[in-house]
Amino acid sequence: MVEKRKPIQVEEAVKRVMEQDVAPKFETVNIEDSYGRFLAEDLLASHDVPAFDRSPYDGFAIRSEDTNEANSNNPIEFDVIGEIGAGYVFEGEVKPLQAVRIMTGAPIPNGCDAVVMLELTKEVSDNKILIKRLFKKGDNISYQGEDTKEGTVLVKKGTQINPGIVALLATFGYDQVTVAKKPVIGVIATGSELLNVDEPLAPGKIRNSNAYMIMAQIERAGGQAIYFGKLNDDFAACLTATKEALSEVDMLITTGGVSVGDYDYVPAILKELGATVLFNKVAMRPGSVTTVASVDGKMVYGLSGNPSACYVGFELFVRPMLRRALYNTYPHLQKVKATLGTDFPKPNPFMRLVRAKIDFIEGKLVASPSGVDKSGIVSSLGGADCLLLLPGGTRGYEKGMSVDVLLLEDHQGSEWPWNNIVPSYR
């Protein structure tokens, strides 16, 4: 009667997920709306930067050779023959012992090859200045293309747009930006024990927290969530809802209903939908009863109803496919080494993923569990910004050990974090 399931290793489970296809889609947005989106094309320099030789300071443009004899005992006098604000161009040629007043960013007038900063000149009358030192050709000139040559790839496709990238988009005239369309991810919560958030508590009931948590995780990862509501443990209703949801989304997540209990319908629904089940048990804690399947080319995730397991299942199995749909080539959470901040003596046959908090102490990463790691416990989730990876089959972990950690609030990502994860040396 009870279905027997064979657990697979976490690495193998993630591999099976990533073997599935997901086709990124793109759309065009205004530059004002591009922050946080993912580039669907390489960002190319559309021209040299600077686009012309220009002055980096307020000062005077001169011919450097005119200062060859200048020193504090021999100030050289220049005629100021004009001035040029940023945005304007000086017409005409600058001749020996002539200078042009120039503003930051303005183009260097013809004939000039150096700029003297305002502070290093002395005004002797309305159109005469003194210069008391030697300047060389090129002094204080930002040359065309010295920052960036036209055609350079400045930022790669699949990168999340930060404020600096927005500045690049503006500089190079991208008022419209081609970005990845946000993958649409459906969320269904199952379980007759679930109350809506606005309902009062009742005996035997708990409020539905997983759906809202997952929607926030989807948003954090760069997707768009659609909530299809909370279903009772009723096979026919769940089947209909799942079918309808699937037709509207790129991927679908259900929470709850994946255990081996009598009321857990997800396996039956997947069968009815003709799904290819990639796995239904993973050698990890929490989240061992996670099910992942593919239905007509769409990913369907049956995450555990347990909040911690649900959270971890999302980050391990949903996030990388979501990020791939954003053209991102580092779709997994970034893996880093950290020093364990407290003992973690609990041994476990399976790999443990422990919610933790990372601190930067004197230049080193230190990770400590953010609460008692009992899977039903929700209150330590709020303070977690990483997951400790503690491989199973050991006798526990001690404070001071080096451990692998996945960063949750991460902008960098990882190509493949699942090799060489360090087990306890005990």
Place this chain on the structure above:
Amino acid sequence: MVEKRKPIQVEEAVKRVMEQDVAPKFETVNIEDSYGRFLAEDLLASHDVPAFDRSPYDGFAIRSEDTNEANSNNPIEFDVIGEIGAGYVFEGEVKPLQAVRIMTGAPIPNGCDAVVMLELTKEVSDNKILIKRLFKKGDNISYQGEDTKEGTVLVKKGTQINPGIVALLATFGYDQVTVAKKPVIGVIATGSELLNVDEPLAPGKIRNSNAYMIMAQIERAGGQAIYFGKLNDDFAACLTATKEALSEVDMLITTGGVSVGDYDYVPAILKELGATVLFNKVAMRPGSVTTVASVDGKMVYGLSGNPSACYVGFELFVRPMLRRALYNTYPHLQKVKATLGTDFPKPNPFMRLVRAKIDFIEGKLVASPSGVDKSGIVSSLGGADCLLLLPGGTRGYEKGMSVDVLLLEDHQGSEWPWNNIVPSYR
């Protein structure tokens, strides 16, 4: 003719900014819209968690004393007198050698004090099971309040809402969440050299990138940006635009027009508005000509027109006031120690803030400049995720030195990062 300005230290400049008042405002949003917002009230546990004694597994609820004699040679037979799904309550009392089938999350029936996991039982008929080992009182029971007691402060006011906090909000019935209203920050770009992003390049001109960059920085910090457009270097037009903008926003940022050049109107406009100027020169590179003022209790920032200086000026002087308006008590960028990844030989009398990239290498933080740090250069902004703090008056910095770093993509923040910044030991 050229105004003389006395530079103040960065620490003193930030201190003057933070001495100003900013009044946070709050509003109520639906839980679905709460991710990324800042809590305007402490988040309290509205009930115990669990709210009742419950089963963490699928299994059988029993009276533990009935297993006192159980072992593999002496399996004890139990009558299964009912079953209880999550969300339901078992009515009635369980008597000796009786068991109730129980699902994960369901309340423990009266009379029972332990749960036996499904895998550890043997079904002998439809309503008989065998148990082959001893269970103790409390085994596999999640007790009421063992996670969290009613009234506990789970998350402090001013914390940014992450997916784990969303789960807490749902668990405790907060379908409406009181969050900080996003401060509205106006942005005005000045400079006749500026083109709109969609305009073709022209001699002497550059596209306006600062305004879009700052709007993204405002969004990243948690505010709401309003763009008031790009103004030519025309005093009357700038004054009118500044007045109008100020009436619609909580704070105002202008970029450009802060140097000592003839075309720089910001000082004159501030005078006309009766502003209290907190400072107009800071001993830092880039961004030394940053001006900060207060007009009728509103902050007005005159940031440099130079992209790097503008970026840094925002993070140092605008972000902390913006975060304070979000009730946040760690409003500054988080300061950490890192190892310098490359030489930085350029000496400087002022403190340098160098855009850099942080890497986590074997459990240590390593920071390396993300591009040539010439202030006019925009292309290194895209790859920066931190700012190196290199105090001035030294002979430069060497690879391997320990330096202070401000993290740009940070969720933690710092109460006051501006003391004990380590200068070069050279």
